[in-house]
Amino acid sequence: MKYRLKLALLGAGCLFVFIASFFMGRYGIDLPTVIRLLADRFVRMVSFGKLGLSQTWTGAQQSIVINVRLPRIAAAALVGAALAVAGAAYQGMFRNPMVSPDILGASTGAGFGAALAILLGFSYSGITTMSFVFGMAAVLMAWLVSKSSRIQTTIAMVLAGVMVSSLFSAGTSFVKLVADTQSQLPAITYWLMGSLSSIKMADLHFAAIPILIGLVPLFLLRWRINLLTVSEAEARSMGIETGRLRLLVIFCATLMTAASVSISGMIGWVGLAIPHFCRLIFGQDYRRLIPCSALMGATFLMLVDNISRTISTAEIPLGILTAFIGAPVFLYLIITGGSAKND
Amino acid sequence: MKKIVLVSVFLILVCAVVSAHPVTEKPVQKAEMVKFTDSCGRTVELPAEVTKVAVSGNVATIFMASIAPEYMCNVNSTPTAAQLEYLPSVLGTLPATGQLYGGKSSINYEELIATGAQVLIDMGDYKKGIAEDLDALQAQIGIPCIFLEADLPHMSEAFRSLGTILSGKEERAEELAFLVDLTLITAEVNNETIKDEEKLTVMFTSASDGLGTNAKGSSQAQVIEIVGAENAIVVDKVSSKGGGNIVSLEQVYKADPDVIIFSPDSIYSTVASDPAWKELRAIKEGRYYEIPGLPYNWMSNPPSLNMILGIWWLGNILYPQYYSYDMVSVAQDFYKVLWNYELTAEQAKSLLGVK
Numbered sequence: 001m002k003y004r005l006k007l008a009l010l011g012a013g014c015l016f017v018f019i020a021s022f023f024m025g026r027y028g029i030d031l032p033t034v035i036r037l038l039a040d041r042f043v044r045m046v047s048f049g050k051l052g053l054s055q056t057w058t059g060a061q062q063s064i065v066i067n068v069r070l071p072r073i074a075a076a077a078l079v080g081a082a083l084a085v086a087g088a089a090y091q092g093m094f095r096n097p098m099v100s101p102d103i104l105g106a107s108t109g110a111g112f113g114a115a116l117a118i119l120l121g122f123s124y125s126g127i128t129t130m131s132f133v134f135g136m137a138a139v140l141m142a143w144l145v146s147k148s149s150r151i152q153t154t155i156a157m158v159l160a161g162v163m164v165s166s167l168f169s170a171g172t173s174f175v176k177l178v179a180d181t182q183s184q185l186p187a188i189t190y191w192l193m194g195s196l197s198s199i200k201m202a203d204l205h206f207a208a209i210p211i212l213i214g215l216v217p218l219f220l221l222r223w224r225i226n227l228l229t230v231s232e233a234e235a236r237s238m239g240i241e242t243g244r245l246r247l248l249v250i251f252c253a254t255l256m257t258a259a260s261v262s263i264s265g266m267i268g269w270v271g272l273a274i275p276h277f278c279r280l281i282f283g284q285d286y287r288r289l290i291p292c293s294a295l296m297g298a299t300f301l302m303l304v305d306n307i308s309r310t311i312s313t314a315e316i317p318l319g320i321l322t323a324f325i326g327a328p329v330f331l332y333l334i335i336t337g338g339s340a341k342n343d
Numbered sequence: 344m345k346k347i348v349l350v351s352v353f354l355i356l357v358c359a360v361v362s363a364h365p366v367t368e369k370p371v372q373k374a375e376m377v378k379f380t381d382s383c384g385r386t387v388e389l390p391a392e393v394t395k396v397a398v399s400g401n402v403a404t405i406f407m408a409s410i411a412p413e414y415m416c417n418v419n420s421t422p423t424a425a426q427l428e429y430l431p432s433v434l435g436t437l438p439a440t441g442q443l444y445g446g447k448s449s450i451n452y453e454e455l456i457a458t459g460a461q462v463l464i465d466m467g468d469y470k471k472g473i474a475e476d477l478d479a480l481q482a483q484i485g486i487p488c489i490f491l492e493a494d495l496p497h498m499s500e501a502f503r504s505l506g507t508i509l510s511g512k513e514e515r516a517e518e519l520a521f522l523v524d525l526t527l528i529t530a531e532v533n534n535e536t537i538k539d540e541e542k543l544t545v546m547f548t549s550a551s552d553g554l555g556t557n558a559k560g561s562s563q564a565q566v567i568e569i570v571g572a573e574n575a576i577v578v579d580k581v582s583s584k585g586g587g588n589i590v591s592l593e594q595v596y597k598a599d600p601d602v603i604i605f606s607p608d609s610i611y612s613t614v615a616s617d618p619a620w621k622e623l624r625a626i627k628e629g630r631y632y633e634i635p636g637l638p639y640n641w642m643s644n645p646p647s648l649n650m651i652l653g654i655w656w657l658g659n660i661l662y663p664q665y666y667s668y669d670m671v672s673v674a675q676d677f678y679k680v681l682w683n684y685e686l687t688a689e690q691a692k693s694l695l696g697v698k
Contacts, residue, residue, distance in 0.1 A: 025453045026451055026453040026454040026457055027453040027454070027456055027457040059485055060456050060457075060459075060485065062485070063456055063483070063484055063485035064452075064453055064456055067482070067483045067484065067485070068452045068453055068456075068483065068484070069453075120471075121470055121471035121472055122471070122472055123471070123472030123473075123475040123476050124447070124472070124475065124476050124479060125475070126472065127447075180562075181563075182467075182468070182562065182563075182645060182646065183444065183467065183468065183470065186442070186444055187444035187447065190444050190447055190448075190449060191444075191447050195447060195449070197447070197448060197449065197450065197451065197452070198447050198448050198452075198480075200479060200482075200483050202479070265447070309451060309453065312451070313417075313438040313439050313440050313441070313451055313454045314420070314439055314440050314441030314442075314449050314450065314451060315441055315448075315449045315450065315451050317449070
């Protein structure tokens with residue numbers, strides 16, 4: 001199949017899942033009502049609240065479609081895309097397929113920030129902010145260490161990332177130890193498992209900006225990421241200085257990871273496995289890999305979140321489901337082998 | 344492909360624009376509303392007649408199951424068959440919607456809205472940031488959310504608040520609030536009468552191996568100090584308000600508690616023959632007990648309404664000269680009031696572990 005056709009199919013699938021997700025949930029709402037509600041929201045948005053559809057729905061229906069489902073589905077798409085692209089970017093940069101977005105400590109840092117905020121009794125928005133700040137700080141630490149080290153940059157950076165990660169995860173364990181077992185400990189544990197169950201519009205606004213700031217440059221510079229996949233010496237022999245590009249990629253990927261984790265908690269697996277799925281289908285070229293990872297990550301997380309919010313009366317954390325659903329599929333793909341031309 | 348997408352987007356837009364019309368605020372016919380100020384100072388409009396209540400977690404579940412189980416729309420988690428023996432049977436049929444943890448939650452909001460609840464009640468210890476979290480939640484799900492502080496000092500007040508909110512429950516609330524007040528006052532009076540030389544030290548083990556303890560200062564172990572005893576286990580820094588410090592047997596021998604209480608389903612039954620435990624003074628003297636665990640652990644877990652029973656139980660065990668009554672009939676009375684359950688003397692004895 002041609003790349004364009006595949007991409008179009010993937011895009012159409014993503015759009016389909018996005019729209020179909022609005023019709024799924026524990027609270028049964030008929031199709032026309034959902035459509036009218038969404039249309040009403042849209043019309044109100046473009047007319048600045050002056051125009052709207054005549055109200056044929058109940059307050060409960062409006063709460064569910066507009067305040068519960070809309071932010072959740074949008075967040076799933078955004079977080080899924082962000083984690084997958086960040087994962088793909090990191091993997092290329094470190095020339096290592098086992099790398100995931102938490103390699104430099106972004107998610108463990110974010111997790112620690114959230115745990116600390118819960119321990120200190122911060123409110124929800126405080127937890128989100130702390131988590132984002134610590135996620136960024138962790139990677140900054142790793143980067144500063146690697147910069148002042150005498151070892152080769154990439155290795156130094158990975159080592160520093162692993163160490164910073166373990167520092168922060170030890171910090172998280174300590175916070176869990178001293179937390180109140182009645183309310184704080186379950187809150188921290190639940191947060192770390194990752195979930196979109198309490199996503200509000202405000203969270204979406206909070207995370208959308210850093211995610212887009214990270215996503216757009218990576219998308220525009222995607223062909224250049226290919227340059228990072230060859231060794232530094234080789235790149236230099238071709239007359240390319242990769243230092244600044246490397247820094248930019250790290251910054252973008254970190255920004256996206258920290259912002260995602262700060263609203264969704266730790267959702268593992270997506271950032272590691274989705275880029276591999278895409279490689280199996282589209283090959284190694286980052287020009288294709290970046291847009292495909294974004295679409296596939298978004299689709300996958302929306303699908304899994306649909307399961308999370310419809311399967312039972314109490315939510316199953318997303319971090320658990322992504323692995324339960326994704327890992328078997330991935331194992332199957334490894335066994336049967338893909339169409340990729342690995343270099 | 345692109346064309347199809349563009350055309351369909353265009354069609355959707357046309358449909359939306361055609362059916363759009365200026366927004367006019369219609370006067371909505373609303374049920375009578377009353378203002379209510381909750382424990383974190385938020386003033387919320389509630390229906391005057393509340394008969395459908397959603398709970399946010401285990402503490403609110405326990406309170407509602409006691410005061411008005413017929414008004415409940417959900418539970419945090421479905422009680423076990425053993426618990427349901429004593430609890431209102433409706434709890435076994437309600438949807439289990441998970442728990443609200445600060446801002447994040449395992450609650451399925453759609454399920455919550457689908458229950459048609461008129462109010463969401465969150466109960467427990469006061470936490471910073473709770474007002475902001477509930478405001479956000481209320482805006483999102485469109486159901487008024489309130490918080491009632493419900494630790495021991497605020498428990499009777501919490502019942503009285505529930506009495507004013509819930510339709511026709513004022514008397515029932517007063518009955519329960521009185522029970523709480525009576526318990527706390529009895530304990531307070533006895534606490535002052537107990538002479539220093541009579542004070543006993545108690546170790547409260549929480550894990551099944553007996554080495555997790557609720558140390559002095561933890562909220563799980565409140566009952567010990569309330570009845571007028573000393574917590575035998577003092578740690579430098581209580582690992583948490585919630586307890587669960589792991590101690591070594593060596594520390595237990597060093598602390599040498601007068602009395603040890605074990606959690607339900609722990610090593611209680613085997614300690615007498617366990618070489619590591621049997622040399623402890625409390626074990627040798629036979630001063631060790633198993634905490635009654637149904638429908639909820641009487642000492643804690645959760646530290647809530649069930650602790651009221653724990654006060655009468657532990658007080659009676661430690662200081663029968665002050666807490667002088669027949670625990671079997673007290674248990675029967677309390678189960679009647681708390682859970683509307685007719686506890687037979689045999690059941691009470693089996694709960695209390697007396698022959």
